[in-house]
Amino acid sequence: MNTGNNVFYEEVRLQEWKRRSTNNFFELVYIKEGKGKQCINYNYYPYKKGNIFLLPPLKCHSFLLEEPTDFVFLRFTQSFFKQQNTKSSNFENWYKEASFILTNYNQKPGDIIKSVYDKKHIIQLTNIISHELKNGDPSSEEVIRIIMVSILHIVMRNVKIINRDLIGTINKDSKFIEIINYIQENISNPELLKTENIAEKFHISPNYISEFFKKTSGNTLKSYIIKSRLKLVEVRLLNSDFNLNQIADELGFSDASHLTRTFKKHTGLTISEFRNKGDYCLLKIV
Structure with a gap:
């Protein structure tokens, strides 16, 4: 049908x-x-x-x-x-x-x-x-x-x-769960995901929120946000007609070159290699 x-x-x-x-x-x-x-x-x-x-x-x-x-x-x-x-x-x-x-x-x-x-x-x-x-x-x-x-x-x-x-089940801290949900819901809005803005949202000092996130999750706040954005980059590269400048602008990278460098650093592939491969990298890591 x-x-x-x-x-x-x-x-x-x-x-x-x-x-x-x-x-x-x-x-x-x-x-x-x-x-x-x-x-x-x-x-x-x-x-x-x-x-x-x-x-x-x-x-x-x-x-x-x-x-x-x-x-x-x-x-x-x-x-x-x-x-x-x-x-x-x-x-x-x-x-x-x-x-x-x-x-x-x-x-x-x-x-x-x-x-x-x-x-x-x-x-x-x-x-x-x-x-x-x-x-x-x-x-x-x-x-x-x-x-x-x-x-x-x-x-x-x-x-x-x-x-x-x-x-x-991994961590009972409700504040951490709230922060994770907030990041995912606002992943396309880089301004809201600045450390100082997240800290203000949850009434935590900017210095402490980074320490808190690292201690709770094992990942830095910056690294978690970058990898979450790159997962969306993968989705867009394989499932949309957006060009690199559009993707970079939407997801908070300064320009297409910044996006390309960051993508290669975290996936080990260039954008072209990734598209030719036609398969996800970060999204396949559970």
Whole structure:
């Protein structure tokens, strides 16, 4: 099932898992019926009816079917984001939310939706998409696009919950968790991420916040912010038409040369080598 020439929705019943084409963003997978095991990077998680998974990009993922399984795949891709036939579509908002999910998802097996109510909402929205596709009304494409935006919001909300809980199991300091969330939510705003501004936001002295962050996380505040930005650089290099000057300006690098030098320092690759490789570097480090 598709809209235009871009397949974004697929509902299929499988007797055994078949290798799928790679996707530089991600796929949301809803299990309508069946049971078995999900595998990401050789980690296994049992699945059953009602599970909703996020398949990360260019990762080793598969399903071991213990019985025939009905899958629904929602594929989030740049080509789908860029189909803007009406004013209600907003590619930039889609792109930023998808990038947030991609750079913050912990890439472990398991149900991505932790809220029971959110899971019900996604299942209902998925059913509406299926109905709209079968209905074939001229307005269906834009209705589906709006629904996909809603699903994206719900997924992003649950990724934040997962990250909060994950950080909480490592370190119980609520201030540190708040700082991490603040950085991720404002990663595209370099002014807000200056040390003195973060310190002011959380009522900590500029000198102490750097010491506090290093002691709590093992990484310097500056290094954490740079690597978080470079993850977004990777997303943009592989999934957008932005040029280096646009990326540098958006993510707080002084110019394209500064971005290029920083990227090579942290990934070991030039921009050209990275694009030719066509695979993530920092994003694949869990």
